[in-house]
Amino acid sequence: MLSLLEQIIPSSTVALIIFATLPLALIAVYALFAIWLERKVSAHIQDRLGPMRVGGWHGWAQTIADMLKLIQKEDIIPTNASRFLFKMAPFVLFAASYAAFSVIPFSSAYIGSSINIGVFYLLAVTSLLTLSVLMGSWASNNKWSLLGGMRTAAQMVSYEVPTIMSVLSVLVVAGSLNLMTVTEMQAGNDVMGFLPNWLIFQNPFLLVAFVIFFISIVAESHRVPFDLPESESELVAGFQTEYSGMRWGIFMLAEYADMLLLSLLGAVLFFGGWASPFGEFLSGPIWGFIWIMLKGMLFVFVMMWMRWTLPRYRVDQLMEICWSFLIPISFVNFVLIALWEMIF
Amino acid sequence: MVHVLKKSWTTFKTIFTGMGVTMRHLFKPAVTLRYPEERDELPAGARSKLYVNIGDCIGCKLCERACPVNCIEIETVQATKDVDLGKTSTGNPKRFFLTDFVIDMSKCMYCDMCVPPCPTECIKMVPEYEYSDYDRNNLLFQFSEMSENEVTEVKEKAAKEKEEKRKKKKEAAKKKKAKKSAKASKSKQNKSED
Numbered sequence: 001m002l003s004l005l006e007q008i009i010p011s012s013t014v015a016l017i018i019f020a021t022l023p024l025a026l027i028a029v030y031a032l033f034a035i036w037l038e039r040k041v042s043a044h045i046q047d048r049l050g051p052m053r054v055g056g057w058h059g060w061a062q063t064i065a066d067m068l069k070l071i072q073k074e075d076i077i078p079t080n081a082s083r084f085l086f087k088m089a090p091f092v093l094f095a096a097s098y099a100a101f102s103v104i105p106f107s108s109a110y111i112g113s114s115i116n117i118g119v120f121y122l123l124a125v126t127s128l129l130t131l132s133v134l135m136g137s138w139a140s141n142n143k144w145s146l147l148g149g150m151r152t153a154a155q156m157v158s159y160e161v162p163t164i165m166s167v168l169s170v171l172v173v174a175g176s177l178n179l180m181t182v183t184e185m186q187a188g189n190d191v192m193g194f195l196p197n198w199l200i201f202q203n204p205f206l207l208v209a210f211v212i213f214f215i216s217i218v219a220e221s222h223r224v225p226f227d228l229p230e231s232e233s234e235l236v237a238g239f240q241t242e243y244s245g246m247r248w249g250i251f252m253l254a255e256y257a258d259m260l261l262l263s264l265l266g267a268v269l270f271f272g273g274w275a276s277p278f279g280e281f282l283s284g285p286i287w288g289f290i291w292i293m294l295k296g297m298l299f300v301f302v303m304m305w306m307r308w309t310l311p312r313y314r315v316d317q318l319m320e321i322c323w324s325f326l327i328p329i330s331f332v333n334f335v336l337i338a339l340w341e342m343i344f
Numbered sequence: 345m346v347h348v349l350k351k352s353w354t355t356f357k358t359i360f361t362g363m364g365v366t367m368r369h370l371f372k373p374a375v376t377l378r379y380p381e382e383r384d385e386l387p388a389g390a391r392s393k394l395y396v397n398i399g400d401c402i403g404c405k406l407c408e409r410a411c412p413v414n415c416i417e418i419e420t421v422q423a424t425k426d427v428d429l430g431k432t433s434t435g436n437p438k439r440f441f442l443t444d445f446v447i448d449m450s451k452c453m454y455c456d457m458c459v460p461p462c463p464t465e466c467i468k469m470v471p472e473y474e475y476s477d478y479d480r481n482n483l484l485f486q487f488s489e490m491s492e493n494e495v496t497e498v499k500e501k502a503a504k505e506k507e508e509k510r511k512k513k514k515e516a517a518k519k520k521k522a523k524k525s526a527k528a529s530k531s532k533q534n535k536s537e538d
Contacts, residue, residue: 045366049376309366310359325348332345 023101023112031256035063038304045308073245081242082139089136090243090250096128097257104264105180107274107288118179119167122265123160126220129258130156133229133239136251140242148238151315152222152229158322159219159226165330166213169337170269173199173206179265183273187283196279198272205337210270212330214299217262219322221255224307226318259300267295391454392473394447396487400432400466403440407458407467415451416458419444421498424505432464441502442488443495449475450483 005015036051040058043050055061077086100122102112115121130153137149174182191201199206219226229238240251267273273295274288282291313321377384386392403420420440423429429438458467477483490498 041370044370044372044374047369047372047375049374049378052378305363305366305370306359309362325352328345328348329352 020102020112022110023104023106024098026106027098027101027253027257027260030260031253032063032067034256034260034300035066035252036060037301038307041301041304042308045305067249070246070249075247076242076244078141078242081141085135085139086242087247089132089139090247090254092132092135093129094250094254094257096125096132097254097261099128100125100261101257103179104261105183105268105273106292107285108184109285110289111180114178114180117177119171119177119182119269122179123164123167126258126261127156127160129220129254136243137239140239142242145239145241148229148241152239154315155222155226155228155318156220158319159216159326162212162322162326162330163216163220165327165334166209166216167265167269169206169209169330169334170199172334172338173203173341174269179268179273183268183275186272187275189279196272196275196277198270198275198277200270203337203340205333205340206270208329208333209337210266212326212333213266213270214302215321215326217266218303218306219318221258221262221303223255223259223303225310225313227307227312228315228318259303260296263296263299263303264292266299267292271295386471386473390471391456391469393449393470393475394452394458394485395468395470396445396447397466397468398442398445398487398489400434400464401442401445401487402432402436402438402464403442404463406461406463410457410461412455412457413451413453415448417444417446417448418442421495421502424501432466434464436464441490441495441498443490443498445487447485447487448483449485450480 002015002019005019006012009015009018036059039062040050051059051062053059053062054065077083103115103118103122105111105114133152133156134149137145137147137152140146170182171177174185176182176185186197186199188197189195190197195201200210222229240248243251274292276283276287276291403418405418405420408414408416408418419442421443423439423441429441431437454469456469459469475483
């Protein structure tokens with residue numbers, strides 16, 4: 001992809017910049033679509049219609065209108081807030097989740113950076129999210145924000161453990177940290193003669209690993225039922241209480257970007273990434289992109305669906321789920337997967 | 345470990361039950377009424393805006409008295425003898441000019457108590473509920489159809505007639521008194537003659 005861009009565009013720097021901003025365009029379009037979808041899904045689950053007015057068919061332009069409104073809003077910074085940190089927090093948050101996109105293989109022809117430590121890099125960079133949440137909550141000079149930020153930090157640090165354990169169990173089977181290699185491994189249709197070579201079908205214990213992975217990515221992108229950081233009823237809006245206008249908008253954008261990032265990671269690790277479910281049929285760089293986005297969007301949809309079904313957990317329940325259920329199960333599961341790999 | 349597995353099983357079972365319910369609702373038709381384009385039909389007996397058919401009003405002020413929040417204000421002037429106001433559609437004779445008939449809908453509490461006492465069924469609730477306004481004064485509904493000049497004319501006329509009546513009465517009373525006194529003096533005379 002980069003070499004193709006370099007052929008078209010004379011300056012290699014410009015080509016590199018365009019190459020690097022492609023995921024940004026994707027995130028922007030996806031966020032506009034996903035926020036609209038979220039509202040639609042929530043509305044229809046509650047037998048409502050949701051946005052219907054702005055932009056003709058089923059209010060598709062609602063998010064654009066909301067964004068324009070957010071841009072025009074007053075940018076309020078509380079007195080005695082740490083101005084620099086306060087201003088930087090949403091951008092650090094977005095930068096962290098954007099940087100992680102560079103190792104996601106979007107199709108067989110596009111990956112930001114095909115480095116050998118792909119998954120490791122991704123997990124390391126996403127842990128910056130905790131930092132930015134703490135930055136924002138500390139800098140906003142508000143007790144409740146700080147409490148919300150502390151909760152978020154505790155939650156994200158705790159759920160990092162089961163995420164990493166389930167990712168590790170995939171890597172034991174795949175034998176590579178490079179996400180492109182992991183995907184290429186899963187191309188084709190060989191399991192029991194007809195199923196695709198996806199890792200989820202290759203090993204029964206990987207299904208357990210996937211369930212643990214899914215629960216922990218929901219917690220890491222702080223979505224319901226683990227949306228304690230912004231639990232409106234107890235904490236006003238958690239760490240983002242003092243944020244207004246487009247800064248708040250960037251927090252939202254980062255949340256949706258995070259959702260997509262972790263969903264795509266799940267698709268790559270367990271469901272074959274850009275590999276087609278029909279073997280050679282409907283495969284190729286463009287189809288690959290469509291397949292990975294479909295798989296990612298499916299997880300995003302399930303997260304939305306869960307949001308409108310499940311009630312929110314209490315903090316102690318949240319920690320109990322993580323430390324006394326997910327972590328022991330994931331450790332045992334990890335050992336079982338390793339044994340399975342040794343035997344077969 | 346067994347405890348953990350058992351608890352996990354219950355958790356997943358309940359989660360999937362709930363998700364099944366929400367999934368079913370995802371494909372149910374919405375109950376939303378898209379208001380300005382679509383309107384719900386009001387049920388019979390719905391209470392909304394008050395309306396007065398002023399042609400049928402006989403100025404009895406029963407509705408004014410029935411109103412618990414005093415939102416109806418009626419001012420009447422008795423018709424002079426030379427005017428015939430006619431009859432209402434229910435056959436009651438009209439005897440009063442309605443110089444003022446105001447309903448303050450900003451005070452109205454939609455109790456419907458003014459409607460049953462009306463003998464000619466001229467005050468009633470009409471199925472119209474979209475009349476909110478930015479100015480309270482626009483919620484004062486004037487039903488009297490008389491202009492200011494007509495009102496003053498009618499009032500003067502009525503006052504004149506009243507004055508005349510009073511004078512007549514006075515005169516009659518005077519006459520009566522005179523008659524009485526004459527009679528009295530006559531009897532006195534008779535007495536003195538005796």
